[in-house]
Amino acid sequence: MVDYGSRFEGLMTQREMEFLILLAAVPTANGDILEIGSFKGRSTILLAKSAAEFSTSKVIAVDPLEGDALWQSSQVGVSSVANEFYSNIQSAGVRDLVEFHQAYSSQLAGSWETGRKIRLLWIDGDHTAKGVRADFELFFPHLAEGAIVAFHDVLHSFNGPTRVFADQVLSREDVCAAGVVGSIGWAQIQGRARISAEERGRIATLKRRVSSVADTLVEELGPSGWRSILFKLRRASVPHGALDPATWANSVDGTFAPKLIS
Numbered sequence: 291m292v293d294y295g296s297r298f299e300g301l302m303t304q305r306e307m308e309f310l311i312l313l314a315a316v317p318t319a320n321g322d323i324l325e326i327g328s329f330k331g332r333s334t335i336l337l338a339k340s341a342a343e344f345s346t347s348k349v350i351a352v353d354p355l356e357g358d359a360l361w362q363s364s365q366v367g368v369s370s371v372a373n374e375f376y377s378n379i380q381s382a383g384v385r386d387l388v389e390f391h392q393a394y395s396s397q398l399a400g401s402w403e404t405g406r407k408i409r410l411l412w413i414d415g416d417h418t419a420k421g422v423r424a425d426f427e428l429f430f431p432h433l434a435e436g437a438i439v440a441f442h443d444v445l446h447s448f449n450g451p452t453r454v455f456a457d458q459v460l461s462r463e464d465v466c467a468a469g470v471v472g473s474i475g476w477a478q479i480q481g482r483a484r485i486s487a488e489e490r491g492r493i494a495t496l497k498r499r500v501s502s503v504a505d506t507l508v509e510e511l512g513p514s515g516w517r518s519i520l521f522k523l524r525r526a527s528v529p530h531g532a533l534d535p536a537t538w539a540n541s542v543d544g545t546f547a548p549k550l551i552s
């Protein structure tokens with residue numbers, strides 16, 4: 291049994307980690323995996339291990355590991371984060387499996403190689419609406435047809451991921467599958483299959499509900515007072531339970547996961 295790195299400190303729940311392992315394991319398109327925001331490497335390690343075991347995708351990760359970007363710095367100590375990240379990916383045995391850029395996502399986007407396609411875009415970096423929107427827009431042109439984009443914290447107290455997931459992603463006409471697992475909002479974009487009216491209606495309802503959660507959130511401030519009650523009520527209206535892997539694989543277009551299926 292592969293240890294996907296749950297022993298490393300990080301900010302994801304078990305349900306979210308299992309879903310991310312699934313996203314890395316089951317390609318819906320040809321291309322690489324890009325992680326924006328690595329912190330101490332917990333999600334980087336599980337993406338790298340899962341991709342190495344089940345697919346041929348490369349994992350690229352970007353995080354400046356310094357300064358204002360580390361919004362958790364008051365709790366964890368900035369200087370230790372970079373050291374811990376490198377030591378964690380080394381001890382997990384994935385250092386050579388990850389193409390790591392110690393940089394801001396905008397810097398990586400500026401030097402992105404033409405034609406390099408992304409099949410899974412995992413956004414967990416700057417959580418402001420401006421930052422999340424920029425990350426989505428900067429890398430959108432590099433998504434492979436049928437790629438998955440996934441945002442962390444769409445049901446958390448940050449308004450950025452929630453707002454951008456509802457307004458920029460779920461409202462797109464070319465989204466062909468979407469959902470929320472824990473606090474990970476995911477969508478498949480530009481798949482080849484036409485989707486049923488029923489599925490289109492389900493995505494529209496999801497968009498409305500996620501958008502109404504975003505309405506209770508104020509930029510960079512968690513909800514308080516009556517907003518907090520409204521936030522919890524609206525969050526409960528968004529289905530976000532664990533997914534059965536086979537059900538998920540059947541719900542997306544174009545999966546090819548020979549090692550998992552054989």
Ligand SMILES: C[S@@+](CC[C@H](N)C(=O)[O-])C[C@H]1O[C@@H](n2cnc3c(N)ncnc32)[C@H](O)[C@@H]1O
Nearest residue numbers: 300301327328329332333353359394395415416
């Ligand atoms: C929530 S943490 C990531 C947690 C990590 N994915 C995990 O599961 O353990 C957010 C990270 O995003 C990074 N970050 C913030 N702004 C960024 C940006 N513009 N580009 C890349 N990384 C950024 C921070 O340095 C921080 O380490």
